Amino acid sequence: MIKIITDTTSCITPQMAQELGIPLLPQFIIFGSQQFRDDTELNSDKFLEKLKASSTLPKTAAPQPSLYSPIFEEFSRNGHGMIVLCPSTELSGTFRGASVAAHDFPTADINIIDTRSIGSGFGEMVLHAQRMANLGENTQTIIDAINQMAGRERLLFLVDTLEYLYKGGRIGGAKALVGSVLQVKPILELKNGRVEPLESQRTKHRALARFKQIIETDCPDGEVSHLSIMHGGNDAEANALAQEFKAHFNTSQIPVCFLPPAMLVHAGPGVIVVSYFKKA
Numbered sequence: 547m548i549k550i551i552t553d554t555t556s557c558i559t560p561q562m563a564q565e566l567g568i569p570l571l572p573q574f575i576i577f578g579s580q581q582f583r584d585d586t587e588l589n590s591d592k593f594l595e596k597l598k599a600s601s602t603l604p605k606t607a608a609p610q611p612s613l614y615s616p617i618f619e620e621f622s623r624n625g626h627g628m629i630v631l632c633p634s635t636e637l638s639g640t641f642r643g644a645s646v647a648a649h650d651f652p653t654a655d656i657n658i659i660d661t662r663s664i665g666s667g668f669g670e671m672v673l674h675a676q677r678m679a680n681l682g683e684n685t686q687t688i689i690d691a692i693n694q695m696a697g698r699e700r701l702l703f704l705v706d707t708l709e710y711l712y713k714g715g716r717i718g719g720a721k722a723l724v725g726s727v728l729q730v731k732p733i734l735e736l737k738n739g740r741v742e743p744l745e746s747q748r749t750k751h752r753a754l755a756r757f758k759q760i761i762e763t764d765c766p767d768g769e770v771s772h773l774s775i776m777h778g779g780n781d782a783e784a785n786a787l788a789q790e791f792k793a794h795f796n797t798s799q800i801p802v803c804f805l806p807p808a809m810l811v812h813a814g815p816g817v818i819v820v821s822y823f824k825k826a
Contacts, residue, residue, distance in 0.1 A: 547626055547627075547679065547682075548626065548627045548628070548629060548679040548683070548684070548685055548688060549567075549569075549621050549626045549627070549628050549629070549679070550568050550628075550629055550631065550672060550675045550676045550679055551568065551569045551571070551614075551617060551628060551629070551630045551631070551644075552568060552569075552570060552571070552630070552631045552632075552668075552669075552672045553570060553571040553572070553573060553608075553609055553632070553633070553640055554570060554571070554572055554573050554584050554585055554806045554808065555573060555633040555638060555640070555664050555665065555668065555806060555808055555809060556570075556631070556633075556665075556666075556668045556669035556672050557665055557666040557668070557669045557776065557803050557805070557806060558570060558669045558672060558673070560585050560586070566673075566676055568672065568676055569617045570585060571585075571609035571613055571614065571640070572584050572585040572586070572609060572613075573606055573607070573608060573609065573638075573640075573806065573807070573808035574606065574607040574608075574609075574808075575588055575593060575604050575605075575606060575807045575808065575811065576604055576605040576606065576607060577596060577600055577604045578602070581607070582807075584806055584807040584808055588807055589807070590779070590804040590805060590806060590807055590810060591779075591804075593807035593810055593811075594778075594779050594810065594815055597810075597815070603811070604811055605811070606638075606808045606811050606812070607639070608638050608639035608640040608642070608643045609640060609643050609644075610643055611643050611644070611646040611647035612647070613643075613647075614630070614643065614644050614647035614648070615647050615650060618647060618648065618650075618651045618654060618656060619651070621654075622651055622653075622654035622655075622656075626655075627655035627656075627657070627685050628654070628655060628656045628657065629657045629659060629675060629679075629685065629688055629689065629692075630644045630648075630656065630657065630658045630659065631659050631661055631668070631671060631672050631675060631692065632644060632658060632659060632660055632661065633661065633663065633664040633668055634660060634661065634662045634663060634664055634736070634739030634740075635660050635739065636662075636739040636740045636741075637664055637739065637741075637812075638664070638808075641658060641660050644658045645658050655685065657685055657689060659689060659692060659693075660739070661692065661696050662696050662736075662738060662739035663696055663699055663701065663736065663739070663821075664701070664736065664809065665701065665776050665805070665809060665819055665821055666774040666775075666776055666801060666803055666819075666821050667699045667701055667772070667774065667821030667822070667823070670695075670772045670774070670821075670823070671692050671695050671696065671699075674691065674692070674695060675688050675691070675692055678691060694826065695823060698823045698824045698825070698826060699821060699822070699823050699824075700735070700764065700765075700821070700822055700823075700824060701735065701736040701819065701820070701821045702733060702734070702735050702736075702744065702757065702760065702761065702819070702820050702821075703733075703734050703735075703736075703813065703817055703818065703819040703820070704731065704732075704733055704734075704753055704754060704757045704817065704818045704819075705731075705732060705734065705813060705814055705816075705817045706731070706750070706814060706815070706816040706817065707814060730746040730747065730748060731746065731747050731748070731749060731750050731752070731753035732744075732745070732746045732747075732753075733745045733746070733747070733753060733756065733757050733760070744760075745760075754818075757818070757820075758787070758790065761773075761791070761820055761822070762791075762794050762795075764824070765795065765822045765824075766822070766823075766824060766825050767795050767796055767797075768795065768796060768797055769797050769799055770823075770825065771795070771797075771822040771823055771824070772821075772822060772823050773791060773795065773797070773800050773820070773821070773822040774800065774801045774802070774803070774820070774821050774822070775787055775788050775791075775800060775801070775802045775803075775818070775819070775820055776802075776803050776804070776805045776809075776817075776818075776819040776820075776821070777802065777803075777804060777805065777817065777818055777819070778804075778805055778810055778813055778814060778815045778816050778817035778818075779804070779810075779815050779816065780815075780816050780818070781802070781804065783818065784802050784818060785802055787818065787820075788800040788802050805817070805819065
């Protein structure tokens with residue numbers, strides 16, 4: 547059987563991962579000399595509390611190879627193939643950590659995939675891979691399906707400030723907006739795994755209106771799009787947006803989730819992120 551492995555940047559909760567039998571690796575949040583796992587030691591609410599009290603921006607660290615090794619050892623010993631689904635290498639060192647660990651298991655069937663994504667859309671890829679594995683699909687069929695999904699995803703986000711992306715080094719092509727326009731409300735897109743600018747508006751109200759317009763024009767109708775919303779502590783705003791989209795797209799299922807700490811470090815409080823998949 548093929549085993550699917552991922553990490554907390556998929557927005558899959560530890561409880562859901564345990565129920566599905568998916569090993570879920572933590573990201574690490576570093577405040578000064580203190581380091582916290584984001585699966586058991588620091589949730590998103592506690593992270594925002596610590597962020598407000600901190601005079602410096604925390605750092606993040608990907609799962610160390612030593613965390614993957616016991617999983618690889620157990621699954622290979624039991625004859626399982628493995629697919630490790632990772633967030634974009636432009637945003638996280640997770641792919642590298644898994645790859646280093648895999649070098650110690652040269653005869654094992656370990657496949658490490660850079661999804662070029664992050665967040666709930668990445669999580670949807672993980673869940674789809676798990677469903678396929680449960681149906682007995684082979685490794686290459688699952689990998690091909692995930693790569694196809696990755697090519698159809700669109701991830702848009704509206705941030706209050708570029709400060710967190712800039713200081714955290716995850717700003718990508720949106721660096722062009724930094725400087726005299728730090729006060730604008732940018733609409734950003736994850737494009738080929740990198741943060742890129744899409745549009746900018748002068749006020750949050752105008753930016754949110756344009757953000758909704760882009761999504762309502764581009765996203766397919768119905769549940770085929772797997773539309774989902776993520777937020778940085780502004781759950782009322784995210785849930786209101788979900789209600790609007792439910793009516794517009796004629797769907798009853800739009801998951802809303804609190805971004806995990808490792809994403810909040812870079813996106814910042816107040817961010818709204820929307821993921822959906824365009825039709826094949």
